[in-house]
Amino acid sequence: MNPAFLKKIKRNDRIAKWVITVGGMAIIFSVIFILILIAKVALPLFGSSEIRLVADFQVSGDTDPAKVMAVGIDEYRETGYAIDKTGTARFFNLKNGATLDSFQLNRDSAATQPVAVDTYGRLNHVLLWNDGSLTVEEVKFFPFFDEQNGNKRSIHHKIVHLADFPAPADGLPQTSLARVNEDGRRVRVDLRRDGTLQLVMVEEQESLLGATEEVEKTYQLDNDAAGKITALTMNTAGTKLFAGTDQGEILRWNLEDIDEPVLEETTRAFADNRKITALAMVYGGVSLAVGDSAGHLTTWFTVRDPDNGWKLTRIHNLKGHSGPIRRIIPTLHDKSVISYADDGIQISHMTSERFLGAIKHPQTISDFALSVRGDGLIGLTRQGHMAVWSLHIPHPEISLKTLFGKVWYEGYPAPDYVWQSSSGTDDYEAKLSLTPLIFGTLKGTFYAMLFALPLAIFGAIYTSQFARPKFKGIIKPAVEVMAAVPTVIIGFLAALWLAPLIERSLGSMFLSLILIPAALMVSIAIWQAARKIEPLKRVERGYEFLAVAPVLIMTVAFAAVLGSGLEHWLFNGNLKQWLFSEAGIRYDPRNCIIIAFAMGFAVIPIIFTIAEDSLSNVPPSLKAASLALGASRWQTVWRVILPSASPGIFAGTMIGFGRAVGETMIVLMATGNTAIMDWSIFNGMRPLSANIAVEIPEAPVDGSLYRTLFLSAVILFLMTFVVNTVAEIVRQRLRAKYGRF
Template identity: 35%
Template sequence: MSTKTDLRVPELDFDTPALKRHRRIRGLKDRGATMGIAVGGSSVILAVLLICFYLLYEVAPLFQGATIDKARSFALPAGEAGKSLYLTSEEQAEVGFRVAENGDMIFFDLANGDVMNRVVNPHSSVPTAFAVESDTSHEIAFGYEDGRILVAKHVYKITYPNGERLITPSIEFPYGEEGVQVADYPIRNITMRDSSDRMTLAIMGDQQADVIRFTKDVNFITEEVELTEERQSLPFVADTQALLLSGDQRYLYMVTSTGDLSEFDVRDMDDITLKAELDLLADDAKLVSISYLLGQSSLMVADTSGRVSQWFNVRDDATNEEILTFIRDVKQPNGITGVAMEHRRKGFATLDEKGSVAIYNSTSSRQVIDEVVSDGSARMIGFSPRANGLLLEDSKGIHFFDVDNEHPEVSWTSLWGEVWYEGYQEPTYTWQSSAANNDFEPKYSLMPLAFGTIKAAFYAMLMAVPLAICGAIYTAYFMAPGLRRKVKPVIELMEALPTVILGFLAGLFFAPFLEENLAAAFSILVVLPIGILLFAFIWSRMPQNIRWLVPEGWQPMLLIPVVVVLGWFCVAMSPVIELNFFDGNIRGFITNDLGITFDQRNALVVGFAMGFAVIPTIFSITEDAIFSVPKALTQGSLALGATYWQTMVRVVLPTASPGIFSAVMIGMGRAVGETMIVLMATGNTPIMDFNIFEGMRTLAANLAVEVPESEVGSSHYRILFLAAFVLFIFTFVVNTIAESVRQHLRKKYGSL
């Protein structure tokens, strides 16, 4: 009797309520994950773009053009006094001031031209000479037919009655209303420099010229200023159109109408010497004006051909003498009729014969404005102290213009090119954003900062890349798994060290230690590799029963005492090496014999400190990339007869090359953006020198130092944002190139 077995497979129902619910929940999770990943990735991209756009928003005003708009016009205040010899305003650009041809000093309301105060010149006659000491001192000087000079000063007292600002202008006479008798001949030309302890005058008559110095002494009883006079005659130069004294009262310039300049050294009143003779003008041009820029260092020479040239003294290395040198010029098609200097910046404006006003900045060599604002009758212009207003006088009266010119000192040349700054012997790349005096010429070259960033990253990578990659190769490929599980976390833990701690240790401990043991630092570079190779050779010749005491892959532990002993030996021998080979002073040998500048906080310190910070990043990614190479590839290579080293070089490294390259690029990005280590361990000097014994200043460190101190909205503030944008673009370009190379390597070796 036989029985049949039912072998039918039970049917599976995939549409049960539980499975439907499960699939629905899983679908929701998948869609949620997809959406979350998309939103997260998009948010990261959006955040980066917003950072980029914000940087551009802050930087854009630097490169916007300036504007000039007519605000109001009115008849010449007190026009019966004659045309203006000098035209300016007070700080708030609410009260105008002009000196008329008859010597009267007139204050007027810049809102409507009404005369606020008219001070009649105390001298009975019309002045025959006039000079402005400087726009910032507010002092002016008159010369007269009888050989007398009168010094006046326009001052503005600000009060707040009923909570409203009230400006009260007045005239002071520092040396009395009677003036000072300085000559027995009519004064035709005059220049003056006044300081707290002395005043120097240069005067010229019809056939005679003199320089007079008054030394000031305060009478302790009457508290009056007593003047002690020194006088010396000067060679008379016919056709002299302008006299000019330098701000330090050292040099006197006589300039003829054809541009022939005679320079006198008047430091020693008993020995005034003719220092140099120059021709300032080209071709047949005639002198229009010669005046000083802010700081009284640069001469600005304007002529009828439309050219304004800048000259200042440059020290000659051979003779150690200062030589008046042509620096740069600007040209325009029309003849110039007037020039005005900005009171607080290295800028100036020109007025040409067609009524066009052009505004320039000498440092950046940038023309920011060139507009026709009047007719051909325009004869004089003057800036308000803040350079936000411009006064122009023509046959119709006075016109006041609002000027929006916030960042004239910024140009492509001033940011990335060599600029010849006042007091420098040659054009340089310089970053110096502030100084102690008000006559400072800002220096905003980003080249030293970009160079310092690359220099710091180079020396850091020079130390970190070989050690990190070689360590990762050995750890991933040759080291015992048990030891690898201990070593890798320890090295990765180094990345958790705050960089401010590393910078603190590098600046306050390692830098002085390295300076004192400089011979040890260089001997370690030689002794340590040789010692390790020698120990490896000796170990390989040891009996097998001794070598087998150390498990395979644990041999690196034997190198720890070797490295410690060799390092201690080099440090201990440092004084001996220094004494026998460098006369006991290796730093003096480097500085004096080799001619290399040595700073305690230098690129060598940064290389060690920042390299220590970058090593964990490069090591971790490289080690993962090598360890992730499929074992089948290495086993196949070994099975075909290749050695471990051949397998590593020809199979493992090419396969892992995309990951290794990414590790190097990420490490470089870390080095480029590092702030605290370079801030604390480099001396923070913005210089361009690849010398390993000198410091640097990086873009990131500069931002950390200067952003908190900068004035919001100023040129300095926006240039710092430009530096941040440059750093952003640099890292973006490097990462883009790195990703492109990584993808190329991945395609090339992905088939292995």
Template identity: 35%
Template sequence: MTAHSKLQRLDFNTPALQRKRRLRALKDHLARWYVSIGGLAVLAAITLIFFYLASVVLPMFQGASLERQDARQPAWLAEAGEPLLLAMEEQNQVALRLGRDGHIQFFDTDSGRALSKVALPLPEGSQVVSIGQDVPGSRRVVLGLSNGQALVLEHHYRISYPDNKRLIEPQVTYPFGGQPVSLDEQGRPLEHVAVSQNGSTLLLAASTGNQLHAVRISSTENLLTGESSQEQSELALPQLSEPIKVLLVDPRQMWLYAISGQASADVFDLRQQQLNGRYKLASGQAEVTSVTSLLGGISLLVGDSKGGIGQWFMVRDEHGQSELRNVRNFSLGDSPVTQILPEERRKGFLALDASGTVGIFHSTAHRTLLKESVAEGTAIAALSPRANRLLVESAGKLQGLVIDNPHPEISWSALWGKVWYESYPEPDYVWQSTSANTDFEPKLSLAPLAFGTLKAAFYAMLLAAPLAICAAIYTAYFMAPRLRSKVKPVIELMEALPTVILGFFAGLFLAPFLESHLPGIFSLLLLMPVGIIAAAYGWSRLPESLRLRVPDGWEAALLIPVVLLVGYGSLAVSGYLENWFFGGDMRLWLTNEMGIPFDQRNALVVGLAMGFAVIPTIYSIAEDAVFSVPRSLTLGSLALGATPWQTMTRVVILTASPGIFSALMIGMGRAVGETMIVLMATGNTPIMEANIFQGLRTLAANVAVEMPESEVGSSHYRVLFLAALVLLMFTFVMNTLAELIRQRLRGKYASL
């Protein structure tokens, strides 16, 4: 039987083969659907993560809102005199109203019902002429009287729970005695007064016309008897040429601000008891209409007759002298600003103008959150300690408003731009989310964190990319298959090493080792390429009979002793180099002679440790890309007369360039998202310094460190989510660009 007849008898359509084809088709169909569903699930998961992060972040950028309550017109308000002060306690249940008649009326904020009335111990025949308040949150008030005396008082609210019901009992105390303090010996009315208590020292300031008066009262307690005594001393201050309009004293009792009607401020140094300087507070024809201090007492908020509000504080100039500087400005409207209400727990404030418009602002974020009319004409307002309630008195009525303003300190300029913080000499990028000081304001700039992330990734890629790519090309193209089968798994096995171990090693061993062997490390970086090239040149000059004894592709094994010798020699001469060229201590030489700060845990340590972690990722993908170049291309190039080096540079690398580029992008993503190494191997300092000898903090490390300590729903919490969103967006953009470039490279070199 011929072969042709045997082929004719073969049946490819038997029932068994048909079932096998149907089963294979079903498996292919299921596999296609499985892969498709898996890919869509990954995309859906990433999309859900993005929208979840966005849902947490977006509320930070919403403005404030006011919710009006029913206006009240209690009977006692119609009989009360002109108001000097309106205030509320923390629970928003009890409010205080101080009238010019010297009586304090406590009342219920919801109903307006009178609770209790306190008559102040004013001397007979005297009246309240002026009022001044200490820093926000102190509840300390000073009253200037018509007889040249001043009375200091505090209002407190005692909370008890009889029958499991909260009871708030308001009370007025006199911390320095119920007797007024005499400031003007001639008995003239104190037109303006100011108060500041720093520890056990009270400073009172007042003005009569253009004459300043200041008294410092120190209270001491006898530890044996428990008796307290007071010592009073007057401060000698010069007379001003213009009538004073507002007086303020900073909480450290260093500066006295005397604002005149000509929109200028005379600043007195209370320690030297001399004039620091005169500063213009308003431009053009505007007049100062309202001045108060921001939380902490460092900044002044100055409102003028044109509806503008300026923030001012003392700044040291280039000569070390302090001067009052205008930091930022806000605009409420066209009417004069009549009252500024600083918040007691944040650097925000509310402002009220003569037309009854209220504005909500935040100083540091330079953000205007709300402008809304709350009254008709002139009004006086009180802001609750939690800044969630506003009480307005106007035309014999009390109007309550609920404030919703959860994240005023967040703005794009505060997150990404330079911000001029109080007591800082100039605007700067700062991340400092917590502090032990109650007057502290969070500094939530993401710029130093993003800079630290890119800095760490740059130094890691600077080390990893050349080594990994060159190793991948050599292993896939030049190395013998038997040696490759041993080298590649070993390098890929490095990727399984936990990064926390690398970070632990880098922080506890590598960082101090680098510090003590800096000359040797730099000698190693410089001499290693030279030693390898010299070894290769020497090998090429050996007799061919010797070179042929080494099998083709095993030459790299000869570099092992060269690398070990150069490394040992570089580190061995480190101490000698340090003594010869750097005075025995390279770290001190860098700091003192070159002006380069040096931290033990710095970017150099991160670059070496994280570069070691990134190398296996880049190497594995790039090696597979080079090795997958068709052998026919290599053989064809060699057959046409090209050398192996020419074939590698002009054929192999170009063909594998899409895969090599993908390896670099994936390695970059790994470096950007690395957490444990940068957390343990750096000083974790959020600074913007390109200096390789200084530390850094990355976005990922910052989220890992501070997320467990942040309050859920707070601005700090949401900014950390924004950091995670920035990382996600960066990875998405980088991967998208990488894919576009990879596809373009594939299309360009597909014809090779």
């Protein structure tokens, strides 16, 4: 051979080797880069909180730290204020501590001074005055842009008077609470010196003539507790009241009905009767945070008891303190709570039960408040220092438990796996469990493979080992063309044509599942006797489908005709209703039956093609040797061909499995997208891929939902990676066992 030609061939081989190597490595690095990219977005979900001291200064001389009763901070962390025992609200600059201005809150007389201040909601302060009267004041901050000064922003503030409550006849109460809602409903609760509770409710009611008048009613609240009340709290709407006692009891009243406030429950919270020292309603007004004398911090909400109605139940145990908890305040944007004891301030999230951080100061903190956005906290020390902390807690509701474990959510009867990324209100409890999505992915894949795998493998066996070459030349390209059908078309047809068809013919479908195997077995038995006839022998060699096809068509037609009649006879014409009433199974029109057919249709071409190639590539000598030894064609296929081709068949099966796991459009269009954990074939599901497609357009960038969706993409990537890795390991072992493949 010409040396120059040989040299050219070797050079081309080297070039091809380098091109293939570089291309393969580029693909590997691209896949790794994609994984790193999506993992980088998801990783901050598990980051720690950042709590940073941004200001620390001595308060001005006109503010006596010993007289300060409440502090506050604006949402921009630029202006703070303090309300003292003289009834004065002083505002100051948080950068340098300079006093900005002050407001006098005592309206009737300068001699009237506040003795207690209770803060709730968005900077609402309830002032109990020394004559027993109550006032509710709201501090408002708003930005102002001065166009004459280069559109420079400044923070303005004002105090809005919301309500007045006159002094009770029996003098100054021990503790008082008050709430004012948007409808003008005003509620006041007093804990008297003798330990009894008095309720005053004022509502605006419309008379028969159309005029609006205020109706005021006073009640003595029922109290069957064994101990003395040591803590009180009320929701922002003034419809729920809770009290804790020194014997570890919690009392719950319903104040929603102005005509009949009801003591709904008295429960012993702790078996050792330890004193309840602090109570607070968690954001949303459903859960109750409880602090006790042992430093334990727990959260409770009502759960339906089949025997006793709604019962207050301890749900979450949060990180506690070393001593009695003196105060609890909720955040105003999520389910986090801030607890205060002698060992400092701690932040925990109720749902995830995560400890988010601790706030400490060299001096003892006497009072503190949280900004409305929850990103800043102001504290006043007993020595007169005002300190401001910046809080960066990006994803407090995320933990391994909330992502993959059972969580007891508000309003649920028991812990459960739940995905609910949004709600109609801002105070809902985020439910971002990935477990039902992973379950939905595996469920849809299982039913799709249950339908596709037998058809694909048996079809490949028949096409490669039994069919005539001419027939094989038609069937194999036709099946491979199926893979080119867009999945959106398959999903569209499954949702709008197949799902209604199966719903109308549910009885016929189940009947066909019984009749088709039976008809095939009967037809095979008949064929064994009829095959001795000479003309039929020609049909047997490669054209068996000509005998099977009419049987299948007639059986399906018979089931379609007979199914509706049997449904009317056995199930009163409504099989779906019978399934629900008798078996407790709810039929969803877009269910796993639809997924099995639709996604199976998309997976069959991949498995069929790889399996058929593997079967066809088995050396003919193996087949000839088996037949020469007297084995039948089926024995040869079962004992010789299938074991030799098993590595390729298994690889095709795993590739089909990975294809089903990552399928998006079919499951998005053909299922109900309900994130439930139920193996029933009559229900739908929500897989990871469809969930990403549904949720990502509405997910706020860098929010918890956004990053959780990227985490689900990482999980989906790892699932396919694990499947492919296991497939390759098994394939290599099968190849080593059976030699060639």
